[in-house]
């Protein structure tokens with residue numbers, strides 16, 4: 001399992017790289033704004049008000065203390081009424097601060113949810129445009145996985161950036177006050193904070209590099225978690241007694257994960273403690289200095305509390321802002337993955353002046369020396385394939401496992417484009433036609449069709465989702481594939497939930513699922529019907545009936561049947577025998593038997609089994 005994985009090297013991210021990643025922030029805010037412009041605006045406005053609160057509170061506090069001292073020393077500036085007014089003002093400011101905090105948290109969390117939903121949808125939308133080939137690339141998959149993580153993780157980035165702006169304004173207020181008193185205090189402040197900032201930024205880049213290098217393992221952990229505890233895998237895991245094997249692999253991986261992470265966390269914590277001591281030292285040096293100035297009569301007691309409070313708050317704010325800067329810039333680096341994902345473009349596209357799919361097809365499909373290699377392999381899944389599929393013709397593809405039958409169908413549907421040679425439709429390259437038209441005109445049921453954990457009705461309607469409201473069509477498709485009898489057995493008839501994943505779902509047998517999947521092929525008025533081993537799970541009677549139906553229903557249409565059962569294949573007008581991706585023989589059942597080649601050999605082998 002581990003061998004097949006691509007490993008991503010642990011790279012350190014330099015300060016410069018992190019700074020340059022900040023250029024992703026405008027794009028990020030564009031997405032936030034698109035998620036909800038009103039909530040973004042509200043959050044921003046609330047934070048501006050909130051940023052003025054610390055200095056206002058401290059200043060009112062200073063005025064209160066000066067009043068108290070004046071009243072105690074019977075100074076002429078003492079005024080009891082003013083004192084109580086100030087206390088009431090401070091009380092109101094405290095209430096307002098609390099209210100603003102709550103409103104900010106609420107807006108951020110709502111905005112975060114909207115952002116997460118919006119970006120999840122954007123990811124699904126973009127993923128749908130990409131090629132099958134791209135999904136089979138593990139580097140792509142890692143990117144998709146990291147982009148997916150962004151949809152949740154980035155909501156934190158959102159409030160972090162907003163808080164940064166808020167703290168910046170608060171800091172400007174406090175700094176003005178501090179500079180007015182003594183600019184040297186600022187120097188002390190910086191000296192106390194810079195080591196802590198450098199430390200934070202160093203460890204954040206280490207964290208990012210580590211977490212990035214762990215993406216393949218994280219995917220494997222998720223997969224193992226799914227294997228070890230899911231309804232779809234439970235049966236086989238039990239029968240083969242795989243649980244210990246899966247858990248052992250999980251443990252090895254998760255232990256390695258834990259060890260790598262904990263080493264870094266411990267180092268980070270030790271250095272963090274050291275830097276925080278430096279910060280505290282800086283604060284007390286400044287505090288001592290302000291006390292000295294007050295004792296020597298250069299400033300009032302109120303000013304002492306104001307300055308000490310400002311200094312403490314400023315040092316706290318700066319520290320938070322600096323360490324938040326590294327979090328924000330790190331978050332911005334993660335955004336690279338997100339933005340990268342959206343920059344992946346599909347290769348299987350259509351031209352601007354693409355031709356509409358012909359209706360009806362006139363001369364049919366022609367494979368001209370078609371060859372295809374899957375990504376990251378030197379093996380040819382198909383090679384030197386030349387044959388035609390005429391309108392109205394029924395073609396059967398036979399051949400041993402791995403002979404290239406399914407690949408041929410995928411090429412026909414342009415899920416992949418040929419590596420060499422070309423496929424023509426009515427004399428023109430398939431690439432010149434509109435993709436949607438092509439896919440709409442092919443009714444394909446793959447052997448690994450999806451068993452949707454949805455209703456029976458929806459399971460059929462997915463064959464032509466535009467017609468989901470067309471009840472008559474769905475029911476007719478069910479009748480045509482012989483799936484309609486299932487509805488009679490279900491308590492909820494067509495609205496019966498299928499599969500066990502959700503409440504009240506009914507599980508079907510393999511053959512029953514196959515009938516449901518077959519109904520999808522009849523949902524569209526496709527010109528070419530392709531069934532990839534459509535009857536493998538059907539019993540003998542059902543198979544016979546399905547094919548009777550199929551022949552009736554596809555009259556005048558082209559059809560491709562992939563089957564390992566020769567009783568099925570022999571019904572075709574022409575049979576293509578594939579071996580190692582190439583065309584070995586072709587002809588009618590009788591012709592091929594007469595030729596006494598591979599087809600005859602395989603046919604007789606199967607017939608013998610029935611004797």
Ligand SMILES: Nc1ncnc2c1ncn2[C@@H]1O[C@H](COP(=O)(O)OP(=O)(O)OP(=O)(O)O)[C@@H](O)[C@H]1O
Nearest residue numbers: 136374375381399400401402403404405406407408
């Ligand atoms: N997604 C893929 N990536 C890489 N190789 C693949 C992929 N799918 C199939 N192959 C390889 O391509 C070859 C042809 O596979 P294909 O699925 O076309 O065979 P098939 O004739 O349909 O087999 P079966 O009868 O078992 O369904 C096989 O050797 C297989 O290993």
